[in-house]
Amino acid sequence: MTRTPLFGLLTLGILLASCGSTPTATAPTPEASAPQTPAPVTAREYVPGEVIVQLAGGLGAQGLGALEARLGVQSLEQLAVVDGAALLRTRVTDGQSVEGKVAQLQTSGAVRFAEPNWIYQHQATATDAQFTNGTLWGMYGDASTPANGYGSQAAEAWARGSVGSDSVYVGIIDEGYQFDHPDLRGNVWLNPFDPVDGRDNDGNGYIDDTRGWDFAGGDNSVYDGGTRGSLDAHGTHVAGTIGGTANDGGVVGVNHNVTMISGKFLGRRGGTTADSIKAVDYFTDLKTRHGLNIVATNNSWGGGGYSQALYEAIVRGAKANILFIAAAGNSGTDNDAAASYPSNYDTTKDAGYDAVIAVAAIDKAGALASFSQYGRTQVDLGAPGVAISSSVPYNKYASYNGTSMATPHVTGGAALYASTHPGATAKQIRDALLGSVVATPSLNGKTVTGGRLNVSGF
Incomplete structure (x- = not known):
């Protein structure tokens, strides 16, 4: 897609359950060394x-x-x-x-x-405190049982034996997540390069980053909700949609098998550009220095103005073949007319392809959600984002609405494709995701593809 930065006023507010988070990357090309003019500093936090x-x-x-x-x-x-x-x-x-x-x-x-x-900031809100059978419509297909043609079609991919792979890694740039949740503990990363010994064995500047890092708190505690589940519900919900394990009585993610790494940068008071940059670069470093097969980061957040520093971090990640999948936003506005970051970034000029995939939300009837932002040239596709059930702390389940919920369906799709196409580049994964969409009337003229996610189509 062609994304041209627009430097008008933006409304701040992370769009977690509605939207997402911030990025990092590797050294920019010479072209990137000429920064774009930043947005005026007004009306944003x-x-x-x-x-x-x-x-x-x-x-x-x-x-x-x-x-x-x-x-x-x-x-x-x-x-x-x-x-x-x-x-x-x-x-x-x-x-x-x-x-x-x-x-x-x-x-x-x-x-x-x-x-x-x-x-x-994030704006996640629960609409149903209990998961019940038949509500996980975002995973259904038109030929699955139960069936819903507007789901991600993940159930049809599973029926063909495509259930993901632990050798595929995904970064969750968000809040932290409850890594010992019954539906998540089977897919949690344990850092083999830095055992718990009080030393920075892998030399990345983070001591004992066992399951990732908390950039907001400056420590290795990637879950801070305790047994009361008072924090990190949004990140835990996102993780369950990407990689909730199967056949354990709870929910299931797009991937039954995947390895998830936490890049927590959203804390009690939200997150900052500085911490988002460190989170993005953390994943780029893991891939470039250690060879981890990190195919994408999930970014269900937004807010603030254009950041050259964050853009260049995303470019560094793009050059390392890491997709940056981002929530379009929850203000119901047109991202073509008023830019929304980070989903409006386009890495084509400096990375040779656009690593950013912007995601709108649809409901179970295929309608564009009333809150979802859209954009004929700035938002790529739609995915389930209304009444989405997933894991939350502590060992519970809940239903959330938001482009934050649509985004991990697409991130899960990227990981699922990578599991069946070893060695695929980020661009090839992107092309597969966008090339397999199902045309959807509510998205016609509202997104680049005019369609919704279909993970069984590749």
């Missing part, structure tokens, strides 16, 4: 007093030291090194507003770009 800065070429984190007094910022942490220059989270030290500081830095000649540290 960001961390007070913080600015993300990409230093000019050749300036490392130490290079900022001599400039701090003149620029009025102080480095808080290095997020990445891109083309030899540091990407930094900084604090404003001279009393200027974030808006004023971004404008000043952009014209200083010392930085490649500067932007706010956007905040992302």
Whole structure:
């Protein structure tokens, strides 16, 4: 699809149950070194007093030291090194507003770009606290029992023996998830490169990242809900749709077998651009340094404005053959007219293909959900996103609505395709997903493909 960044006002709010999260990547191509003009800093939520800065070429984190007094910022942490220059989270030290500081830095000649540290939130809401037989319509096909032609057709793929593979990995950039949930524990990653010993054995900067990392909390606890299930319900729900195990009395995901890794960046107060970048880059590093077969990350979140830093992280992931599957949003608006990030990013220019797949939500009758955002050139396809039952903490099940719920159906489809097509590139997986859709009247003129997900069609 062709996605042109639109820099008008955006409404903030992560779209978890409605939408999703943030990304990371590998070094951009020379073309990526000319950043696009950032959106005006207005009417969107960001961390007070913080600015993300990409230093000019050749300036490392130490290079900022001599400039701090003149620029009025102080480095808080290095997020990445891109083309030899540091990407930094900084604090404003001279009393200027974030808006004023971004404008000043952009014209200083010392930085490649500067932007706010956007905040992302989720809006998941439960509509049914108990899973009951016959409600898992998002997994059905038109020839399955029970049947629903507007489901993902996963049940028909299972009938042919396509149930996924533990050798296929998916990153969940979201809240954390309850990794010992009865429906999830069989598909949880255990890091073989960093045993629990208080040391960073794999050298990625994260000590004992056994099941992933909590970038919001800065520790290895990827589930913080306890036995009361007070947190991480959204991430747990997403995980169940991607990879809930079969024949255990609960729900089942698109894949009976898959390996899921947590990149938690959404905490009690949402998540930031800085943490989303670290999460995206975490998965890129796992694939490029350790060879893990990570085929996609699920990003059921949104909010904030255009971020050059996040875009370039997604590009780094795209170059490593990792798809970035994102929720279109829950505001019921047209993403062609008012850009919604991260789903509106397009990596074609800098990665050679578009690694971003944007997902709208449909209901069990095939109608575009009233809350779902759409876009003839910006949203790729639709998937089940209304009354979706899945796992939640603690050891429970619930029904949620949102493009957040539609997105993991598509991520699950990417993993299912990868399990039957070993060695497939990210572009080949993308082409298979979009090329197998079923034409759907409610999506005609509302999405690029005009169709809905069909995981039995490849």
